[in-house]
C-alpha cells in the first residue's frame with residue numbers, strides 16, 4: 001500500500017524519524033477492538049498490539065492508538081503480526097466520555113482532516129444541533145463542512161442555507177441530495193488523495209446514503225461489510241478506515257456514530273464568539289446572563305441583535321460542560337492541562353490554532 005494514499009505526510013514523517021533509527025515502520029490504524037488493532041502499512045495489513053512498555057507507560061486511555069492514528073511498529077513477519085511502540089502526534093481527534101468510575105477521554109477517531117456535519121432538509125433544519133456539531137468540530141481540530149441533505153424534499157433550500165450561513169459564516173455549506181445524486185461534486189472537492197474524512201449527524205439524516213453515493217461502484221462492498229457486522233460474524237475483517245474512489249479515506253466507526261459531546265470552554269467560545277464578545281460588556285464579570293442587572297447579552301436579545309434560541313443553546317452547552325468538568329477526576333484534568341502546555345510549547349507558531357489535540361510522543 002502507498003503511504004501517501006493512506007494520508008502519510010511531512011508532519012508524520014518528521015515525528016517518525018526517531019523510530020526509523022530503531023528499525024520501525026509507519027502504519028495506520030484501520031480498526032480497534034479491545035486493544036487489538038488492524039494496521040495498514042507499506043507491507044500490507046497486520047494485526048497489531050501495543051508493546052508491554054507502551055501499555056506500562058500509558059497514562060490514560062487517550063494515549064492508546066485509535067482508528068486513524070499513525071503508529072510506529074516493528075513487524076514480526078513470521079508471525080504475521082506487528083507491535084506498536086508509539087502513537088505519532090495527532091493532528092486532530094474526536095473523543096468521547098469513556099465509561100467507568102472515572103470520566104476519561106477516549107479517542108474515537110484520529111487525524112480526520114475534514115468532518116461533514118450532516119443535517120436533513122426535511123422537516124425543520126435544527127440550527128441548534130448544527131451549532132453543537134460545529135462546537136464538536138472546533139474541538140477536534142478537523143475542518144468542518146456543513147451538508148444539508150435531502151434537498152429534493154425541501155422547497156426553500158436557499159433560505160435554509162442563508163440561516164445556516166448566519167451561524168457558521170466561515171464554514172462551507174452545501175445543499176445536496178444523496179437520493180437524486182445532486183450537489184455531490186462539491187463534496188468531492190474535499191475528498192482529495194490522502195485526505196481523511198468522517199461524517200457526523202443524527203440518525204436518519206442520510207449519512208449512509210451519502211457515503212454509498214460517494215463510494216459509487218464500491219458501495220456493494222461496504223454494504224456487505226455492514227451486513228456481516230450485524231450478524232456478529234467476520235468482525236475481524238471489518239475496516240473502519242475505508243478508501244474512497246476519489247483517493248480519500250473515510251473513517252466510519254461505531255464510536256464516531258455514537259459521538260458524545262466532549263469539549264471545553266475554549267471551543268465553545270470559538271463557536272459562540274459573538275456571545276463571548278457581548279459577555280465582556282456585562283456589568284458583572286461572572287454574569288450568568290440569566291437576568292442579572294447590566295447584562296449586555298440579555299440586552300442584545302431584547303434589541304433583536306442576538307437570537308434567544310442561540311443564547312439558550314449556549315447556556316445549555318455551558319452547563320453540560322461544567323457538569324462534565326465536575327465529574328472529571330483531578331488527575332485527568334491535570335494531565336490534560338500538562339499535555340496541552342507541553343504541546344502548545346512545541347507547536348506554537350508552526351501550527352497555531354490546532355494545538356489542543358497534539359500529543360507528544362513519550
Ligand code: GDP
Pocket residue numbers: 149150151152153176177178179180201202203204205206207208209210
Ligand atoms: P443515516 O442514519 O444518517 O445513515 O441515514 P440513512 O442513510 O440510513 O438514510 C435515512 C433515510 O433517508 C433512508 O430511508 C434514505 O433512503 C433516506 N434518504 C437519504 N438521503 C436522502 C435524500 O437525499 N433524499 C431523500 N428523499 N431521502 C433520503
Ligand code: ZN
Pocket residue numbers: 279282283287288289290292294295296297298
Ligand atoms: Zn450577562
